Amino acid sequence: MRLQLLLLICLQTLYSHAQVNTYRFKSWNTTHGLNANTCLSILEHPQGYMLIGTINGINRFTGTAFHNESPGTATQPITEVRDMVYDSDSVLWLACPAYGLVSVTTPESADQPSAIGYYAPEERGAPLTNATRLIDDGLGYIWVGIEARGLFRFDKKKKSFEKWPVNHPFSKFAESIRCFYKDERGRIWIGIVNGLMIVDPRTGKTEYPKPVCKQVSYLNAPTFRKFCYYNKDTLAVATDRGAHLYIQSRHEYIPVFDVKDSARMKHNAYNDVIRFSDKELWFASSNRGLMMVNPRTHEWRYATDQDSTGEGVPAVGVYRLLQDRHGNIWAAHQKGISFFSSRNHSFQNRPFRAYLSIPQVMEPITTGEKGDLYFSTSNDIFKQQRGDIAHPLDINKKYPAARFVKYYPGKGIFIQNPNGFYLYDEKRQTVSMLPLDTSSIVNNDRPLLVSPIHDMIADTFDNEEVAWITGLVSGSLFRYHWRTGKLISYDCTIKSDTLRKNYYAVFTCMEKDPNGGLWLGSQQYGVFYIPDLHKDHGISFSKLSGNKNFIRGDLVSDMYLDKQQHLWASIKDIGLININWQKPSPISYELYGKEYGLTNLALKRIQPGNANHLWISSAAGLFCFDPDKKWFRHFGQSHGIRNEVFNMACTRDASGNLYFAADDNLLYFDPAVVLQTKDSARLLIRQLTTSDRSIRYQSQEEWRLRPGENSFTIDVDLVDFENPRGQTLLYKLDGYDRDWQQLRDNYQLRYTNIPGGDYRLLIRMAGDQQKNSDELFVAIHIARYFYQQTWFIIAVSALALLAILMAARSYTRSRLKKQQQQFEQKRALEAERLRISSELHDDLGGGLSTIRLMTEMLRLPGMEDKQTHYLGHISEKSQELVHSMNEIVWSLNHHNDNFAGLIAYIRQFSTKYLEEAGINLNFSAPAALPDHEVKGHVRRNIFLLVKEALHNVVKHAGASEVKIEVHTGDSILIRITDNGKGFDRVKGVAGGNGLRTMQERADAVGGSLRISDVEGTCVELEIPEWV
Structure with a gap:
């Protein structure tokens, strides 16, 4: 008994020191694209991305990539950026020892270089360039600290320096400026070597307080390297002689450590400090990384690397700390930069190495009646009370090698081991063996209970309490009767219509719908449906390829029926499906995969969260699925999850907390708290680039492109430090694209041969992390050539129409003229015919009549003496007729x-x-x-x-x-x-x-x-x- 008590005390002590490191950081260095490992300063850009000042210049960091944006030229490179600040005019000011004060103004056109100004005060004709610290007072001045040369005020309008008098009565090194801090009253606190001074820029008044420390006796005051707000009357101070709190009303500084218990800490040097909460301050150590201190209890710890995962900050000199607008914390140090997500403290991790005897957690995990957590390993069953470590149950020696544990209300903790079924009574802490009759099951080569149960659900069958069980040695479906212990097998056979061999389904999970049908997830053949369970023999799924009660797929990891009666199933390599169980024949379902934001298809277990969300574990982190918005949200290491490779163990307690297990870690969290924290991801439009120029994006402006600039690319930045490769963007060129287009990883939009006109580019992040109000848009006007202008098209159309009308009119007139000519010709022909007939009638007719009369007269008696006369006339008339005929023939010959x-x-x-x-x-x-x-x-x-x-x-x-x-x-x-x-x-x-x-x-x-x-x-x- 004493040995067990001693072991328990040892476990508790080891656990207190080996508990999870909640300060999980993500770090970057030159291997990720940073231009130097030694980072001296860090600044958040107004648009959300980070500017990192290194010994080699400046990097712009969006989470997805580093961009070297060091100003200067090859002959005048800007290096060793000690400090940075943005003023109200969006001008970037740098403190560089090589040049002094440097201003960087970004032009509107991306083709133009940044305007750079170099400014340095002079002393005896020599420039003082060794600028180390600076601050903007908001009144038109930049205050600059020049190493060993004092304090200077720079007028931004006049571009001139004014040396500020420093007559410090308590410090011999008052001209060595170490830091600036502007309080809520607009005063500037200036940390110097062995002292402190306070300047009011509005009045020009300078104070030289003499800080005192009652706990520790110092010969000289410490060097104040950084201030930060702690409460109304107190500042947290990082000095060269430890971490302190400065009481403004008493000008007294006190160590944040208990000097008696941590005397070795009082002389450690710190470069920066931020307030994480009222119970926690973070100090940047000069040589040991980050230290977290509770100023109330004086407890402390270092957030340095603790294992091979490198989840802490390197144990090196940390130069600057920054808390961004989302509460995330950045550390610039000698080995790069490190990032701590404000969401990290929402996820709690407990490595199983803390329990010593637990090499690997088995499945499943279950919660008891009082909310205690029960889970099994390869040898024992452990119980963990909330806020405590896990303890092995006393029953392990008598009932070893538990394979399955699950809590059933009103009955207790169900336990399966190779010897049988048991119930554990939480109140009495006793175990009773359940009856088990396996006589109706055909013998197998292996013992029936050697393999674990995969899933188990309570039910009633013919008014008797039963439990449906999947798994055991055959992996099939069983019905267990609680009262009699009878175990009935449903050996579900799959008869293939293409293969001669029959297959047996190994079922992994199941759910029962309100209609009484049973849905089964198999290990190799997808989802099956059994509409009627009243069979004492095997259930045959015939004709696998055409079965109506079958969903194809590989391993079905889990199934869940939510409160809205939606049946969900996670299927490996396919995704999440929503099964329409109301009409099971044939089965219909909706599939949610990669196009819905699911970045990993190795899905495992499903647990319900709040607001109808589903939490799904995978081999690459957690996914939260919103059924209303139909989108997955990913959580991984950058959010504080220690091990992203989850196994099949998970549960949910009565308070709504979720538990997911990995092989070496137990993750638990409140899903409501996690979802309350808004993602820090932000979308930025950078610039538009055509074949010969680039245009920077200015908020709410319009891009005006020249004629012919109808092929272009648009660069987009996704500022996301938590999940830089897991975001999907949606964009649409309104007026050209019909539907939204998806963009992932490479955030660059390309358009070619866009017709001239007015368009609106809409772009937003997919999923529920962005609302419609966060949608970005920019108007794009593509000018047309003169021949593409509306007036030109109208004019050409009018001219073309006029030409067509004129051509039609000309054609009509020509046709009418031709018809008129034809009519005239016809009329002339008719007239000619009339003339000819008239002439023939007049000339020939008259002449022939005359000849006929003369001939008749010659026949009369007594006309013989006139015969010669009349014959002459007849001959003459005949000659005239011949001439007339010749004339007529001549006139008719064309x-x-x-x-x-x-x-x-x-x-x-x-x-x-x-x-x-x-x-x-x-x-x-x-x-x-x-x-x-x-x-x-x-x-x-x-x-x-x-x-x-x-x-x-x-x-x-x-x-x-x-x-x-x-x-x-x-x-x-x-x-x-x-x-x-x-x-x-x-x-x-x-x-x-x-x-x-x-x-x-x-x-x-x-x-x-x-x-x-x-x-x-x-x-x-x-x-x-x-x-």
Whole structure:
């Protein structure tokens, strides 16, 4: 008994020193892209990312990558950045020993370099550049500490320095400035070697308090290296002689350690201090990393590396500490930077090495009636009360090698080992063996109970209390009767339709739906459904490939029926599925995998959290699934989880706390507390880059692109120090993209050949960690070329329409003209036909009638003496008819439709006609007549007019000579002159039809007719145009 008590005391003592390190840090160095391991300063940018000042310059860190943003040039590099501050104008000020005070102004265009200003006070003509500390007073001045040269105030407008007088009565090294601190009253506290001074920038008043320490006797005051607020009257102070609290009202500083119990700590040097809480201060040690101190109890500890996981801060000199806007803590030290998430204290870890005798936890874990935790190992059963260590139960010797433990309300803790089933009574702390009848089970080569139970649920079967069990040696389904102990096997056989061999399902988990159906998760074949359990024999799943009560998949790790009657199952390599159990035939389900934020498909156990959330363990951390938003949220080492590789052990206590086990660690937490802490991830739009320029993003601005700049990339920064590779971004170019696009890991958007116009780029983080108010957007205007402008398109369209209308009008007019010409031709043809028929009727008809009458007269008696006379007339008439026929045929022949043919025909006719009449003809015409077309009716009218004129000469003029002249040029002129009696002496012409007929024919061809009778008759026909 004494030995057991001694062992318990040893366990408790070891546990108190080996308990989990809740200060889990994540560290980065040059292997991750940092430009130097020695980090001297750190600053949070207004946009959320971190600026790290190293001995080689400045790094911009977003959590996903380091970017070297050291200002300066190759000949003037900015190195050894001791201090940094942003002023109200977003100008970055640096303290660099090589150059003094340096200002960095970021231009709007990414193509332009940052504007850098170098400023240093002068002493006796020599610049004082060894700047080590600086602060912005908010009044237009930068206060700078120059090593061993004192305090200077820099006017940002005038770009000039003013040395501030330092007449410290208690320090011989007052010009060696070590730190600045601005309190709530706007005063600047200045730490110097062996002293302290306080400056009010508004009044210019300087105080030199003499701090005292009653607990420890110092020859000189310590060097104040950093101040931070602790409470209204107290500052926490890091000095070269230990960690202190400074009481402002008494100007007294006291050690935060109990000097008696930790005398060796009082002279340790510290560089920085921050207030983690009212019960905890963090001090940056000069050589031992970070130290956490409770100023109330004087308890302390170091957050240095404790094992191979490197979960603490390296035990080296820490130069600066920073608490960002989310409460996360940063440490800049000699081996890089370290980061502590404010969420870390939400997760509690208990390494099993603290229990000494527990090499590995088995499954499952269960909670008892009082909330105590029970779990089994390969040898024993342990009980852990809340806030205590785990103790082995007294029953382990009598009932060793427990395989399964589970709490059942009203019964106790159910225990399975190779020998049988047992119940542990928590109140009496006694064990009773349960009845077990395995006679109905076919014997196996191995004992039935050598393998653990996989899952067990309570139920009623035919009004009798039973428990459904999966696992044991065959891995099948069993029904256990509590009262009789009868164990009935449901050997579920899988009959394949493609393979000749039958398979037996090894079931890992199960759930029963409200309709009485049993859902089973198998080890190799996915999810099965049994609608009716009233069978005493095996259940056969036939035709595996087409089974309606089957969901394909590999290992089904767990199943859970939530309060909303949603049935969930986690399936390896597939994801989380929501089964529609209301309509099980055929089975339908919804799958939630990688596209819903699930970064690891090796899912294991499911536990309900608050607000309907599901917590799922995996081989790479925890996932929290929100069924309403349908998105996974990941938690891993950066959130304080010591071991991300979980096994199958988990449980939930009556208070809602969740427990998940890894092989060497037990994680427990309150899910409501974890989800209350908002993710620190922040989305930033950096710049837009085209083929020839880059444009930085300014909040709520519009990017205006030139014509042709329609292919571009947009760089996006995701500032996430907790889960830098586990975020998915959603983006959409409104006006171009129809749906949201996903972006992961490489946060760069690319667009090509975007039409000119106005767009809005929308971008946000996927999942529930971002609300719609956090959605970023930027307007993008892509200018068009002039030929792409609306006015140009309208003008061109109008011109095109006008051209089409004009072309249509021209075509219509042309067609109408053509139709009119065809109509005119048709009408002319009809007129010609009428004319021909008229002439045939008048000339031929009249002539033939005359010949017929003369012939009839020759037949009369007594006409023999006049026969010669009438025959002469008949011959003459016949000759006239022949001439008329020739003229008609000539006018109808289209081969004669030319001017030269017309003149030749007139010449031929007039020569023969006048020769028969005994009149001399003088015909004059150009040698080369134009070959113009002359229509038939025009030819005929001209010819008949000339013929009529010659007929008048032969019949009435009594002329001996006729002269015909043809002139061409702009008009046609045909002149006929004779030497006869003249116009007035012609009987029957002036008042007859001859002149009228000639005039009508001249009008018909559009010409003019002139007749004169000076020394004979002159007839002129002039046609002004070629007709």
